Amino acid sequence: MATKILTEHIAVPGIETFDVYRKQGGYEAVEKAIKTMTPEALVEEVKKSGVRGRGGAGFPMGMKWSFLAKPEGVPRYLVCNADESEPGTFKDHYLMKNLPHLLIEGMIVSSFALGANKSFIYVRGELMYVIHILEKAIAEAKAAGFLGKNILGSGYDLELIVQPGGGAYICGEETALLESLEGKRGNPRNKPPFPAVKGLYQSPTVVNNVESIATTPWIVNNGGDAYAAIGIGRSTGTKLISASGHINRPGVYEIDLGLPVEDFIYADEWCGGIRPGHKLKAVVAGGSSVPILPANLIMNLTNGDKRLMSYESLSEGGFQTGTMLGSGGFIVFDETACIVRNTWNFARFYHHESCGQCSPCREGTGWMEKVLHRIEYGHGHQQDLDLLIDVAKKIEGNTICPLGDAAAWPVASAIRHFRNEFEWHITNPHEATQPGAVYKGDMALV
């Protein structure tokens, strides 16, 4: 039985309006938090819940909140990261479009907990229609006294600002996002200082993902312990998974963390299996940045146990046989998918999106794209695979922000697990470049 913490009311007609949302119990968390709880108690509940950053990093949210510096007389900021741009990920888009008030309620509760009086929702600019939905919802919440001056007569003031981005994957990185919010190019900052000490306008700032913030009303209403009781081990609660690719039922699903991967792919409740007549070849489980795994390794651990949809189980085996939960962007490939072409596609993405600040990333992503392009188009050399691994290694860990790692991992993992397929492209360039040609050699199809 799946718990619906975020999406319980998503199908209620008119849930995007204040009145309907309120009738479903909406904004009760704001009343409870502001009238009966202290900010410290709120931070404590979120800590107890064990909820981890849902944008991809998986860092415990309560701990992140507790790092926020609180110098006298300096404003503090909460910024919601709604720059969702990781290929394979579309859960925040879905959540904001359908449940704008859930995010706003979470922003009010979270801002109160952090002592922020001006908070921002930074939404990728392409989602301008979602920005309009959020702005309308904010106006409704303000008219009802849940935003603005003296909320519910408590003396607490909060202004919520929706900020559009301009189209740049890098602005999903929190310090690049802050630069962008200050009206600059999205170049990530060196850390330290961390945003918790010097963030927006050099003031203490917390940056949290949409889905993370959207969990806080439930945590306030039901308690951190109740949240922690859902899920498995240190992967508490539920997670939105964006499922795409060669499955019968693509879409966004809220799952209890700990669900077996096999159930998620094959059960009718979730992905509903691989499209008719095809077999599972590979999965990218957490957005394009995480290592791709072949069918056998995504379904089972090397000891034969079922792999689970949790932070720990997905990363079991390290990068040799494991991957990461990341943002929950779950991309499924059947046997018709060409791993070489997809790897080139992802490499092109990272090259395009590199901000250009650090040379290993700026140059390395370009070289990886070029070398993969020549393999895909039948001009690969035998030494190219080692060259790609060498370039990936030299990017990884040598850049200011994690985009470099994110660019290196898909390439390195694709070669690790699908080396035969790359070699087939290099040694059979004529065959491999025929329209629709796909490697049909050794593969552990499921």
Add this chain to the structure above:
Amino acid sequence: MTTETNNTIQFTPERLEKATAIIAQYPAGKQKSALLPLLHLLQEQEGWTPAEGMDYVAELLDIEPIEVYEVATFYTMYHVNPVGKHVIEYCRTGPCCLMGGEEVYAHLRQRLGIEAGQTTVDGQFTIKEVECLAACGMGPVFQVREKYYMNLTNERVDEIIDELSK
């Protein structure tokens, strides 16, 4: 903030009102934060972000024009060159391609007789290739201004073009 300007491009009174409200959202002295929203406003009005418009935005925000140019050229959404009436931005990233995006986009280019980055001679359509639009479960996807078109097929593309051409 300067309200008098010699620029040939200026916001309409309604947009100027909106711009002023946007600028007022940020703490005093942090008006540069309004740059990305104002560039969107400029593009909404002009269809693209011409240099005269960017200079005007710089005046409104009391910053140097170069601060506007460097931002407009960093972010992919701003069209720093003229574009057609309808800008079709299709997602070329992995998940959309898995769902047949490459064939559908080839059909789109063929139908309009232009490559990505080009504008039709009648000035009606511009095609741009963009990266992931966060709609991967509904791929292939393209966007025309604010509107998303999802689960595209060749037939659907034809219908959309017919509709936009009216």
